[in-house]
Amino acid sequence: xxxxxxxxxGLVQAGGSLRLSCAASGRTFSSVAxxxxxxxxxxxxxxxxxxxxxxxxxxxADSVKGRFTISRDNAxxxxxxxxxSLKPEDTAVYYCAASTKFFGVxxxxxxxxxxxxxxxxxxxx
Numbered sequence: 496x497x498x499x500x501x502x503x504x505g506l507v508q509a510g511g512s513l514r515l516s517c518a519a520s521g522r523t524f525s526s527v528a529x530x531x532x533x534x535x536x537x538x539x540x541x542x543x544x545x546x547x548x549x550x551x552x553x554x555x556a557d558s559v560k561g562r563f564t565i566s567r568d569n570a571x572x573x574x575x576x577x578x579x580s581l582k583p584e585d586t587a588v589y590y591c592a593a594s595t596k597f598f599g600v601x602x603x604x605x606x607x608x609x610x611x612x613x614x615x616x617x618x619x620x
Contacts, residue, residue, distance in 0.1 A: 496521045497593045497609040504589060504614030507581055511618070515576040517591030517611060524572040525549070527609075528594040528601055531565060531576045533587035533616075543589070545600040546574065554600040559585075581618045588613040 503515040519527070530545035544555040544565045553565050562581075567574040574591060592607035601607060 497527060497595070499591050499593060499609055499611035501589065501591050501611045501614040504616045506617045506619065509581060509583055509618055509620050511581050512577070512579045513581065513616060515578070515589055515591075515614060515616070517574045517576075519572045519574070519593060522593075522595070524567075525569040526595065528597055528599065529565075529567060529574045530592045530594070530601060530607060531574075531589060532592060532604060533585075533589045534613075535584075535587040538587075540590070540604055542602045542604070544576065545602060547599050552600055554602060578616070581616075583618045583620045586616060586618050588615050 498520045500518045531543040532540050533543050534540040546553045546565045550567045562579050564577040590613045591611045593609040594601050594607045
C-alpha cells in the first residue's frame with residue numbers, strides 16, 4: 496500500500512509558477528516509480544510527467560516539456576512538480592501517482608496502482 500497526498504495547488508496568473516508536492520507513505524519510496532497526471536473539466540486524465548525509482552530519468556508530455564520539471568527526494572519520501580510559464584490551458588486537477596509494477600518511467604495511467612486525491616491548479620489569463 497502507498498498513500499499519496501498532494502499539496503501546493505492554487506490560483507496563479509499566466510506566466511507564473513507553482514510547485515506541487517506529493518508526500519508518500521506506506522512503502523519504501525525508492526521502490527516506486529512516480530508520475531503526475533492532470534484532468535481538466537470535461538476531459539480525460541492525461542499524463543504530465545514521470546520519474547523513475549532512482550530519479551535518474553524523467554519524461555514529459557510535449558505540452559509541458561521545457562516548462563515543468565519533476566524531481567524526487569527519496570530520503571524525504573517526496574516528489575515534486577515545478578511548473579513555470581503557466582498557461583490557462585494548464586488549469587486542471589493534478590494528481591500524483593505511484594507504480595510498484597515497473598522500474599522506469601511510465602506514461603500511461605494503467606501503469607500506476609496508487610493515486611493521490613488531487614490538487615487544483617487554476618491559471619488565469
